[in-house]
Amino acid sequence: MSSASKLRVALLGATGETGSSIMRGLLASTQPHYEITALARAASVNKPALLEYKKQGVQIAAVDLDGPEDALAATLKDFDVVISAIGPAELMQQVQLANACKAAGVGRFVPCCFATIVPPKGILVLRDIKEDIINHIKKIYLPYTIIDVGWWYNTTLPRLPSGKIDYALPPYEQSIAGEGTTPYALTDVGDIGIYTARIVGDPRTLNKYVFAYTELKTQLEIYDLIEKLSGEKVVRNHVSREDIAGGVAKAEATKLVVGTPEFYQLAIFQYWNTWGVRGDNQPEYAKYLGYLLAKDLYPDLQGKPYLQYCQEVLDGRAHGVYKGITFFE
Numbered sequence: 001m002s003s004a005s006k007l008r009v010a011l012l013g014a015t016g017e018t019g020s021s022i023m024r025g026l027l028a029s030t031q032p033h034y035e036i037t038a039l040a041r042a043a044s045v046n047k048p049a050l051l052e053y054k055k056q057g058v059q060i061a062a063v064d065l066d067g068p069e070d071a072l073a074a075t076l077k078d079f080d081v082v083i084s085a086i087g088p089a090e091l092m093q094q095v096q097l098a099n100a101c102k103a104a105g106v107g108r109f110v111p112c113c114f115a116t117i118v119p120p121k122g123i124l125v126l127r128d129i130k131e132d133i134i135n136h137i138k139k140i141y142l143p144y145t146i147i148d149v150g151w152w153y154n155t156t157l158p159r160l161p162s163g164k165i166d167y168a169l170p171p172y173e174q175s176i177a178g179e180g181t182t183p184y185a186l187t188d189v190g191d192i193g194i195y196t197a198r199i200v201g202d203p204r205t206l207n208k209y210v211f212a213y214t215e216l217k218t219q220l221e222i223y224d225l226i227e228k229l230s231g232e233k234v235v236r237n238h239v240s241r242e243d244i245a246g247g248v249a250k251a252e253a254t255k256l257v258v259g260t261p262e263f264y265q266l267a268i269f270q271y272w273n274t275w276g277v278r279g280d281n282q283p284e285y286a287k288y289l290g291y292l293l294a295k296d297l298y299p300d301l302q303g304k305p306y307l308q309y310c311q312e313v314l315d316g317r318a319h320g321v322y323k324g325i326t327f328f329e
């Protein structure tokens, strides 16, 4: 720790969905207080979001994850915590980041997970990549914390016939996995930072996995709730267990490259399988895998209730994700 009262934290990915939530959480945190540096590619250091953080006291450092490791290590020297919220297509670049953290003597590295609870290998292609990074961290004996958060509230709701909540929905149609009766853990994307700020300043979470989720719901509960609150009837497009199994088999037979249209078309079957059919994304399974639960560590910390999120969506006040992104062409 560089000063008596502040932990020095570096965050990579602060312009992204997860990273911007983490930045807001770090800025708002008082216990502990953080001295924050945003790590960004040289081409991104002047993005408006980063300039805005700069006004709030955040330092900005340009990094090149493909550049010389000693230059990266020099930038990371004396940081207590380095958090990565890198995008899904760039996850493997964290090997260089982890190596540089090790060389710099960083106190704790938080690789980019921030997702659902999934078995370590063989179920979800994105988790497989994240586990490769986690294995690398362990191989080089780098202090770490793994944080997972469940499924974002912000990608759960179906369209309403009136179109009034389209602004808050991702640019693809929702489907119900199987019968829609499997509970899955959910968190508002805006709360990821509040959880993360608490977890990375806590000595109890060093070299541990933490599951920070807010609520458990089934898809049928979500569809019933939005119908009740809106007074509108939604289309219930169920994908059968057989079709999910077929999609999973196709995904397994295909070498999926993250970020390609094929990836988005097939990886969704793996998600439906893990959280909709297998029911992996639940606290009991997380505990079985060795996770600590944020609800146990911080009973005072309450995420936004799902009901409140729905009301904000209907009132036109919600945060929509993936704006301007096309997934399937």
Ligand SMILES: NC(=O)c1ccc[n+]([C@@H]2O[C@H](COP(=O)([O-])OP(=O)(O)OC[C@H]3O[C@@H](n4cnc5c(N)ncnc54)[C@H](OP(=O)(O)O)[C@@H]3O)[C@@H](O)[C@H]2O)c1
Residues within 6 Å of the ligand: 012, 013, 014, 015, 016, 017, 018, 019, 039, 040, 041, 044, 047, 063, 065, 085, 086, 087, 088, 090, 093, 112, 113, 114, 115, 116, 126, 149, 150, 151, 152, 155
């Ligand atoms: N739980 C869920 O439901 C859920 C949903 C979606 C995603 N996720 C997870 O959340 C994580 C982050 O995804 P996201 O959607 O939040 O990411 P995102 O919005 O795509 O943001 C990616 C960030 O990474 C930065 N970045 C990419 N390559 C970089 C590089 N080489 N050097 C420095 N910075 C780089 C980008 O910076 P630039 O400004 O330079 O582009 C951007 O800030 C992923 O692990 C994903 O699996 C979870």
